Amino acid sequence: MTNTATMRAIQQDTHGSPEVLNEVELPRPVPGMSEILVAVRAAGVNPTDWGNRAQVRTINRLPLVLGWDVSGVVEAVGVGVTVFKPGDEVFGMLPYPHGVGSHAEYVTAPARVFAHKPAGIDHVQAGALPLAALTAYQALVDTADVQPGQRVFIHAAAGGVGHLAVQIAKSRGAYVIGTASAAKHDFLRSLGVDEAIDYHTVDIAEAVTDVDVVLDPLSFDAAGRARSLAVLRPGGTLVTLLPVPVDPAELADIAERGIRFEALLVEADGAGMQAIADLAETGALRAHIEATFPLAEAAKAHALGETGRTTGKIVLTVEETRQAQVAVDALGAVFAGGDATIVDSVVRPDYIQHNPLAPDGRDLQRGGLADRGSEC
Template sequence: MNTMHSTTNTTMRALSQDVLGGPEVLKVMEVPRPQPRPNEILVRVRAAGLNPTDWKHRAHPAFLGAPPFVLGWDVSGVVEAVGIGVARFAPGDEVFGMLPYPFGHGSHAEYVAAPARVFARKPAGVDHVQSGALPLVSLTAWQALVETAHVQPGQRVLIHAAAGGVGHVAVQIAKARGAYVIGTASAGKHDFLRGLGADEVIDYRETDFAETVKDVDVVLDTIGGDHSVRSLRVLRPGGIVVSILPVGSSEFPEEAERLGVRAVRMLVDADHTGLEAIAELVEEGRLRATIAGTFPLADAAEAHALGETGRTTGKLVLTM
């Protein structure tokens, strides 16, 4: 038996917290191991990505309210057991997925039980760290660009914070759809973005995108605030800004109406169909997560602190 795992079949190690606060509130604890209910699978977690939503929920009441809770939505691992009625998977299958957002959290643990339909088969040819980094960011980008904005070949797509978790995946998805991609990032990340296929990069510290970019069909806004409203002004008539920040000022929809463009706010949603499309892109070599660092569960506080600097390129991943 792997010595990293709990010694009994009824408990597991999980990253929990009793209070809201800084990274220091995170603790590795022994907790009951979940059992798969009908239509659920129990997955032994091998890797689980970290996302900005993890540190937001760790520190603020947000959607989940008060702890105790185990955070984490990304997961890659191996099916340990299946509940009644699960036809898609069997024990031993390698899977990846995003737990239902926001209330399905709990992947920063040795095991997680969740609906079978939020998982897909892990892409062939990549390790669990890679597939554990992808689900939340790639589903966010896929749902924004493909399902909401319907990006078409030749369209001009502007991606804010293009070197971040969602951003660097969105660049690759937009390129895979045949778009002309413009990304904003600090100067040190421009070569990285060109390597992912970005056609144009803007140093947001030196240049105001709203002054220099125009005739854009789709903007992916990963920042919110006044970025959302200012992004509307670079669109061509009928263009769309998709903001992945679900709340904000009423100025965003009002300004869109005035300009004859569209403003949409969205939250990512668990979906195996999108995951299967993402796995296909991975297997074709057209999508890869850049890993900014991997951390064992015991060092999760360090990973949170690093993520909160907002300066990492790509994704941080916890390994079990």
């Protein structure tokens, strides 16, 4: 059966500055077994996006469509999917790091990574949450198991992960200390931070003591970890992001001090997304939106993010009317004497396509990225 349905996507064929991002037409994906096809309404832009684009992080092969955050509407479901149906509003994080591709009009992913979007928030808000909120939730809840009254120290508390981590910690009754430049302290207080510290002017090791949990999304070396370890009480927990090699002698010293050290790589998790949905529904968790850009202006979103001066999240939006017009145009082609298989690709998308996002360029008998099991 011929695949004639297409979609817009932001693709890069090489690594480099934001200008390597180009709007292209690609075959519209189709869900495989246990997958859903989502018409994207909004997709967050995260540091891992511009890091991969610039090859600071080399996770996926070219050509590449970036994006792990997604909020949208279920367009079709694969065999075995019963939790969702066409028309459902969903949000989730694609399996990290290889299940990439939400900076497009459509994306497929395993149904297990999604939750129903809370009715009380819009797609921009929902599209901003998944990767950053899951990271914060898995760090503070799944890993550190923050308890009421504990002292939680959050580096970069005004950032994408940080400002959501503050809210999650407060929802669990913690006393929260957060770092940010002085200009962002009012923002931190609005989130519920109990102590705001300007990392430019304050020696953290002298100003902060007896902390139960530190979330440090910034430190990837021994010196950075030492700054966090200095504020922890014996028996405390340090959670960093992205596993990196650590000298055995340093690990031995950390253990001798009675401190638990965990390096977290966020995992796609539908149960975690449901927990985030519950927090968002009650108003306990809300992403601060620094800026939104239409999909075609993804390069501008990357450029803004790379300044390092943003607060909260940047989000790409997809125009719903354009997606609807694609379907209308395809059906119109049928009535004008076009290939009748176009109807199948719009109404019953079960065609075979070449998937340009597959890491090895294989022809897949579906349009989405494989569920590659555990994320690494």
